[in-house]
Amino acid sequence: MKGLKIIVTLFAFLVCVILQTTVAKWISVFGAMPDFLLIFVVYQAFKHGTVPAALWGFVIGFSCDIYGPVEWLGAGTVSMTLLGFLVGLLEERFLMMRLSLRIVILSFGYVFYDLLFLSLTNLSHGEVTQLFLTRSIPNGIYTVICGGLIFYFLFHRKHRKTHV
Amino acid sequence: MLKLGGLIRRFCAFGRGILVLAFLLFLGVGMLMLPVPTKERLSSFFLSSVFYPVQYLVASVDDYRNVIEENEKLKEQNARLRLELDYARDGMRELTRLRALVRFDNQWDYPIVTARIIGRNPGRMVTTLILNRGISDGLKKDMPVFSMSGLVGKISKVAAHHAQAQVIADPNLKFSVLNIRTRTIGFAETMDGKMLTATIPTYAGIQVGDTLVTSGLGGIFPKGIGVGTVSEIQPLDMEVLSLMVIRPFQEVSQLEEVFVMQKEPDWIVRELLQ
Numbered sequence: 001m002k003g004l005k006i007i008v009t010l011f012a013f014l015v016c017v018i019l020q021t022t023v024a025k026w027i028s029v030f031g032a033m034p035d036f037l038l039i040f041v042v043y044q045a046f047k048h049g050t051v052p053a054a055l056w057g058f059v060i061g062f063s064c065d066i067y068g069p070v071e072w073l074g075a076g077t078v079s080m081t082l083l084g085f086l087v088g089l090l091e092e093r094f095l096m097m098r099l100s101l102r103i104v105i106l107s108f109g110y111v112f113y114d115l116l117f118l119s120l121t122n123l124s125h126g127e128v129t130q131l132f133l134t135r136s137i138p139n140g141i142y143t144v145i146c147g148g149l150i151f152y153f154l155f156h157r158k159h160r161k162t163h164v
Numbered sequence: 165m166l167k168l169g170g171l172i173r174r175f176c177a178f179g180r181g182i183l184v185l186a187f188l189l190f191l192g193v194g195m196l197m198l199p200v201p202t203k204e205r206l207s208s209f210f211l212s213s214v215f216y217p218v219q220y221l222v223a224s225v226d227d228y229r230n231v232i233e234e235n236e237k238l239k240e241q242n243a244r245l246r247l248e249l250d251y252a253r254d255g256m257r258e259l260t261r262l263r264a265l266v267r268f269d270n271q272w273d274y275p276i277v278t279a280r281i282i283g284r285n286p287g288r289m290v291t292t293l294i295l296n297r298g299i300s301d302g303l304k305k306d307m308p309v310f311s312m313s314g315l316v317g318k319i320s321k322v323a324a325h326h327a328q329a330q331v332i333a334d335p336n337l338k339f340s341v342l343n344i345r346t347r348t349i350g351f352a353e354t355m356d357g358k359m360l361t362a363t364i365p366t367y368a369g370i371q372v373g374d375t376l377v378t379s380g381l382g383g384i385f386p387k388g389i390g391v392g393t394v395s396e397i398q399p400l401d402m403e404v405l406s407l408m409v410i411r412p413f414q415e416v417s418q419l420e421e422v423f424v425m426q427k428e429p430d431w432i433v434r435e436l437l438q
Contacts, residue, residue, distance in 0.1 A: 014218070021222045022229065050181035058188045063218075065195070066210050073203040074195030081188045085181065120196065 009044075013056070016040040017063070032138035034146040037064065038113060041084045042106050042147065043154065046097075050088030057084030075120035083113045099148065099156050106147045110140045261421070264312055274386070274427040277301055279309075281419055282326065289357030290416045291334035293317070297424065298325040306384050308425045314390035314413030315339075315378060316422050327424075331416045332391070333357045341391050341410070342379035343370060349379050352391065352410060360392060360410040363400065370394060370408055383430035 016036045024033040037060045045053030061080030065073045087109050090097070097105075114136040118128045198206070211219070262278075279301075283294030297303050299322055309316045309329045317331035330337050338353045341362055346369050350362035364370055374394045380387025396409040 014221070017218060018222055018225055022225045026229070050178070051184050054181065054185050054188055058192065061192070062195075062210075063215070066207050066215060070203045070207050071200055073198070073207060074192050077195060078189060078192035081185065081192055085185045088181070089178075 013040060013060075029142065030138070032142045034142045035110070035139060036146070038080070038083070038110060038143060039106070039147040039150055041080055042087050042109055043150070045084050045087035046091065046102065046151075046155070048088070049091035050085050053084030053088035054081050055084075057081040072121045075117050078120060079113045079117040082116065083109050086112070099152055102151045102155065103144060103148045106151070107140065107144050110143055111136075114140065261312065274425045275302075277303065277424045277426060278421060279303075279327070279424055280421050284417075289333060291331060291336075291357070292320070293329040293331060293416070293419070293422070295319075295327045295329055295422065295424070296325070298323045298327050300324055302426055303327045303424055304426075304428060306429045307427060308378075308385045308389065309422050310389050310425065311414045311419060311422050314392065315385065316414055316416060316419065318384055319424065329422070329424075332360065332412060333416050339385055340379040340381040341376040342387070343368070343394075344375045344377060346370060346374070349381065350408070352376070359395070360412055362408050362410060363405050364408055366399065366403055366406045370397060370406065372397060376410055386425065386427060 016039075019036040024036060027034070041053060041057045041060055044056045057080035058077055061077035064076040064080070068076065087105060090105060114132065118131060118136075121128075123131070195203070195206070277297055279295035279297040281293050282296045284290050285292040293309075293316075295303075295309075303319055303322050305319055305322055307319045309318055309331075315332055317329045317334070317337060319327050320330035321328040332339070332352070333354055335354055335357070338351055340349055341352045341360075342349050343364075348364055348368040348370060350364040352360045352362045354360050362376075372394050376391045376394065378385040378387060378389040378391060390413045392410040392412040394408045395411040398407045398409070400407055
């Protein structure tokens with residue numbers, strides 16, 4: 001059973017990678033794209049807690065870094081690992097949440113990740129501000145919309161009556 | 165006790181999580197601190213080994229989508245080229261017709277005006293054609309209208325820039341025809357808007373397949389414009405007269421352009437018409 005879960009998780013990860021690298025481009029709106037990999041990390045954090053989420057955050061952050069500018073190698077790894085760990089503290093085993101709360105956490109998570117990532121790169125303050133306003137905010141809004149839909153289908157459709 | 169146990173378990177899990185986090189952060193920060201050449205080596209190593217299958221898979225998905233997009237573009241291009249080809253073919257047909265016209269034009273003593281058909285009468289029978297030429301092009305009432313195949317009719321009304329042609333399929337139009345082989349003359353008319361009929365003496369020896377042309381009598385049509393072929397001969401009462409059914413050379417409903425001969429009716433006809 002555990003083996004099956006691992007296979008399903010790996011498959012979900014692969015789907016997210018494909019979504020992020022292909023589908024995200026196709027469904028971009030005025031250049032804004034959703035971050036399916038961040039949604040995956042947050043989902044893992046809600047579902048399985050700190051350790052798996054931190055591990056997945058590390059893997060995904062590292063994958064993103066590999067394809068990014070080589071000078072920034074490690075920035076995404078650190079940011080995504082921390083995000084996974086922090087959101088993992090709100091694991092659903094200990095805390096049942098409403099969809100709205102999950103969306104709020106996803107929003108804050110996105111802002112936290114992006115600000116940390118940008119601050120770990122060697123960009124100037126002005127560049128970070130400009131990137132945050134022009135790229136992070138539209139992408140974040142799109143990510144939160146997509147994440148909300150995904151969370152609804154994954155967490156709330158089956159357990160609609162059991163929320164506290 | 166149960167609550168206490170849960171708390172301890174959670175604390176242990178948290179502690180283990182902290183350890184894992186510390187280790188992962190150590191790796192992450194370590195990567196950040198690496199010199200750029202080392203980062204490059206590390207990056208290229210992972211790209212060419214661990215990430216290669218993922219990259220391959222992603223590229224395949226992207227390729228698949230590109231193939232679909234390319235296919236759509238090619239279909240669109242194909243449709244456009246087909247249209248252009250049809251247009252070119254139509255142009256070629258028009259060119260052939262016009263070349264033939266140049267040769268045809270020299271057969272007559274009268275100038276010929278080419279006209280496009282821009283309208284037809286909406287009834288079941290095509291009795292009238294609207295032409296895009298009028299008085300400004302030298303057209304006048306009762307000028308003969310014909311096509312490459314044969315007689316079409318005559319101008320019945322004329323305006324400044326367009327004209328109406330009464331076609332041979334109109335039951336109101338009657339004209340004389342000449343059998344080329346027997347030189348017999350008859351008056352052709354139509355009853356059904358398709359086939360022409362003419363009454364001729366039985367002794368004239370008309371046969372099925374004989375060619376008929378305009379006789380030049382009547383003063384409107386010049387002599388020699390092809391009309392049609394005899395398709396049937398029906399004996400009439402007393403067997404003195406026969407009715408010949410004529411299949412016209414030109415099917416009026418298939419016309420696109422016609423020629424108007426700038427020949428005015430003979431003076432006698434003009435006087436009669438007045």
